[in-house]
Amino acid sequence: MLRALLSTLLTAAVVVPLTAVARLPVPAPPPAALAPLTPSTLTSAYAANRANATEAARTAAAHAAPRRAAADRALAAPSRHLLAFDGRGTGRATEVLGDIAHARHIAVLVPGSDTTLDTYARFHRAAAALYTELTHRTGTPVAVIAWLGYETPATVSTTVTTTTRADQAAPRLRAFVRGLHAAAPAGAHVSLLCHSYGSVVCGRAAPGLAADDIALVGSPGTGADRAAALHTHARIWAARGSADWVEHVPHMRTALFGTTVGFGADPVSAAFGARVFDAADAGHSGYFAPGSASLANLARITLGRTPEAARG
Numbered sequence: 001m002l003r004a005l006l007s008t009l010l011t012a013a014v015v016v017p018l019t020a021v022a023r024l025p026v027p028a029p030p031p032a033a034l035a036p037l038t039p040s041t042l043t044s045a046y047a048a049n050r051a052n053a054t055e056a057a058r059t060a061a062a063h064a065a066p067r068r069a070a071a072d073r074a075l076a077a078p079s080r081h082l083l084a085f086d087g088r089g090t091g092r093a094t095e096v097l098g099d100i101a102h103a104r105h106i107a108v109l110v111p112g113s114d115t116t117l118d119t120y121a122r123f124h125r126a127a128a129a130l131y132t133e134l135t136h137r138t139g140t141p142v143a144v145i146a147w148l149g150y151e152t153p154a155t156v157s158t159t160v161t162t163t164t165r166a167d168q169a170a171p172r173l174r175a176f177v178r179g180l181h182a183a184a185p186a187g188a189h190v191s192l193l194c195h196s197y198g199s200v201v202c203g204r205a206a207p208g209l210a211a212d213d214i215a216l217v218g219s220p221g222t223g224a225d226r227a228a229a230l231h232t233h234a235r236i237w238a239a240r241g242s243a244d245w246v247e248h249v250p251h252m253r254t255a256l257f258g259t260t261v262g263f264g265a266d267p268v269s270a271a272f273g274a275r276v277f278d279a280a281d282a283g284h285s286g287y288f289a290p291g292s293a294s295l296a297n298l299a300r301i302t303l304g305r306t307p308e309a310a311r312g
Contacts, residue, residue: 026065028056028072028087037083037179039101049082050075056087071117083145090151091117095124097131098143100180105134105189107302108145108177108211112196112218113155115148123148126288130193133290133299142302143184149176153197161261163200163223170205177210191215191302192234195287196246200263206230213237215301217279217287217294220249221263227273237301238267238274239294239310241282268310277307 032048035041057072072087074080075095084094100106107130111123127146134142150169153159177190184190191213194202202214203222207230214230215237216222227236240247251266265272280293287294297307 025089026060026068026087026091027063028059028091030088031084031086034084037183039183042081042083042101042183045083046081049085050078050080053082053085053087056085060087067118071120074121075117084149087117091120091148092150093117093120093146093148094176095127095146096143097127097146099141100143100145100184102141103143103184103188104140105138105142105303106145106180106184106191107134107143107298108147108180108190108192110147110173110192110194110198110201111152112198113153113160115152117148120148122285126195129288129290129295130298130302133295134302137299138303140303144302145180147173147176149173150201160197162259163204163263164259166197166200166204166223169201173201173205174209181210189213189302189304193217193298193302194219196220196284199267203230203263206232206234208232209234212304213301215239215277215298216267216274217298218244218246218282218284219267220246221251221265222267223263225265226271227267236267236274237277237307238272239277239279239282239287239297240268241279241284241286241294243281243283243286244279245284276310277301278310 032052034045053072053076057069060069060072081096083096086092109127115123123146127144131144149172153165159165190211192202192211193215196218199216199219199222203224209232211234214234217239224230252262254261267274268276277297278293282292282294300307
């Protein structure tokens with residue numbers, strides 16, 4: 001398996017840079033200047049980010065980037081609530097579904113590889129599916145936040161096999177969750193729902209992260225060999241569907257070319273020590289599918305309830 005992994009890495013090291021040469025970055029204005037996050041600044045933040053996304057759409061259209069222009073326009077719609085937006089490069093956005101100023105339960109979704117502004121629509125669908133599930137399960141105010149706050153790695157690249165991008169993202173995620181508590185009601189229950197490479201981000205951010213629960217789905221690992229090594233007071237949950245190809249990713253870490261490749265122990269293994277919940281037959285992209293066992297259990301975790309255990 002190590003030889004196969006090395007072959008993949010070497011191929012990616014050659015192919016990905018050559019491919020990237022043909023992809024010029026999409027220009028966009030710098031992000032809007034925002035006041036610190038509080039309940040009273042939410043409305044102005046939403047308005048400023050919508051205006052910035054509108055300008056980014058115009059710029060993208062003027063530079064013959066219709067896909068990006070369409071994605072920016074969608075985020076600029078009056079119905080969308082953006083806590084942050086940056087249309088430069090692959091793009092970043094943080095979107096709120098619900099009212100965080102009154103929410104008693106808040107889920108922060110952390111995405112995996114290949115999530116950019118160009119592919120943001122599928123990430124939004126996942127957040128919307130969870131928000132719908134939550135509102136069907138409780139009359140208590142809830143919110144879901146889609147946090148595309150870092151540059152995700154490409155699935156076919158060397159960066160997806162190391163913690164480098166996750167290490168860069170971790171302090172941003174910690175700072176965001178810390179700021180979120182300033183806008184949410186005191187004592188609000190905050191859960192991080194981390195998918196694929198996003199679970200590596202959550203693992204690296206875990207120490208000092210102000211969250212009650214961290215759920216890892218479709219995870220290749222966290223960079224730690226045990227849940228206790230994440231050094232967090234949050235409860236650690238993990239699930240993997242029977243149709244998820246990530247099961248076949250080697251759960252290993254090895255030094256290679258001056259960096260560490262791989263993410264360590266399998267989060268659903270008994271040795272890791274997470275609380276394993278049922279994801280039934282979910283595929284790698286199916287954890288937030290409406291009507292799925294995994295979505296129901298992620299909603300339970302968000303609401304502070306106990307999810308159904310994984311079936312043997």
